[in-house]
Amino acid sequence: MVSPKDRFLTVYGRKPVLEALADPDLEVDKVILADTARGPAATEILRAARASGVAVQRASAHRVKVLAGNGKQDQGVLADVVAPRMRPLADVLAGRRPPERVLVLDGITTPANVGMILRTATAAGLGGIVVPRRGVAALDPLVVKASAGVAFRAPVLRCATAAEAAERLTESGYAMFALGASGQSLFEAELPRRAAFVLGGETAGVSEEVAELATGWLSIPMPGDVESLNVAAAAAVLCFDLVRRFSPGE
Known part of the structure; x- marks a missing residue:
């Protein structure tokens, strides 16, 4: 079984995730949003994911940090982007x-x-x-x-x-x-x-x-x-x- 780390590049932070969702040349597999994420920023990500047909999963803020591998800059959101040649x-x-x-x-x-x-x-x-x-x-x-x-x-x-x-x-x-x-x-x-x-x-x-x-x-x-x-x-x-x-x- 191929590890997700051998299929996707994970980007984290509001701006990188929104940029990935907006890029028609990229295939975003999923977005993971911290269950503590609320307000305009979270709404914007949910709207962008919906417009792109990308599933959004909710997870604890700690889980998002673990998946992102970065405890300071994930901003409570990450996206798995398909890397077709990986x-x-x-x-x-x-x-x-x-x-x-x-x-x-x-x-x-x-x-x-x-x-x-x-x-x-x-x-x-x-x-x-x-x-x-x-x-x-x-x-x-x-x-x-x-x-x-x-x-x-x-x-x-x-x-x-x-x-x-x-x-x-x-x-x-x-x-x-x-x-x-x-x-x-x-x-x-x-x-x-x-x-x-x-x-x-x-x-x-x-x-x-x-x-x-x-x-x-x-x-x-x-x-x-x-x-x-x-x-x-x-x-x-x-x-x-x-x-x-x-x-x-x-």
């Missing part, structure tokens, strides 16, 4: 045509970085972006905002941890390349068509468990006097070098 990693790897090239996010905890990576990788036509449920920023309104809404239709692949993703991908025949400050130049490396590229966290970089499974390390040449790039910037360089090498969308 799939469990295991299902995709077992399918007939798994993607040739995927990104793996490993310990990236800043929502803005996750959102920008989703936008960039989707624009570059990558077939999958592994966003583990643990160790990476939750796919929440901050990520959606940073992606400029692309997160809803990004090819997100879900699993528990980056280490699990690395193991599954390796077992499925993917070469595993980690990006770091040292390693072979990205622009000079020979890359197989079937490969996974690991982007490490903002502070710690690629985790030890994932690094142990790496086929090799790649670095982005920087002739200027700068130690490293922001991980979202590094992802952009990588993704569009892959566009240069391969036809997107394969």
Whole structure:
């Protein structure tokens, strides 16, 4: 059975929920409204949901906080938005045509970085972006905002941890390349068509468990006097070098 976390992006707060309900390109599965929510704001949400044909469930304020995963900003309401390209990693790897090239996010905890990576990788036509449920920023309104809404239709692949993703991908025949400050130049490396590229966290970089499974390390040449790039910037360089090498969308 597929977990709801592998089917929906959950947005919370009055404005994000109203925006999701008003967007004709999005399919909202349901709205959950705290039973303590009253007044004009709650009325507006109920009216918008009714106009869109979306069911509204009532729940305790505590339950809404738990489901939103954010106790300060949910404002007593959340919506589950269908993410049509989101799939469990295991299902995709077992399918007939798994993607040739995927990104793996490993310990990236800043929502803005996750959102920008989703936008960039989707624009570059990558077939999958592994966003583990643990160790990476939750796919929440901050990520959606940073992606400029692309997160809803990004090819997100879900699993528990980056280490699990690395193991599954390796077992499925993917070469595993980690990006770091040292390693072979990205622009000079020979890359197989079937490969996974690991982007490490903002502070710690690629985790030890994932690094142990790496086929090799790649670095982005920087002739200027700068130690490293922001991980979202590094992802952009990588993704569009892959566009240069391969036809997107394969």
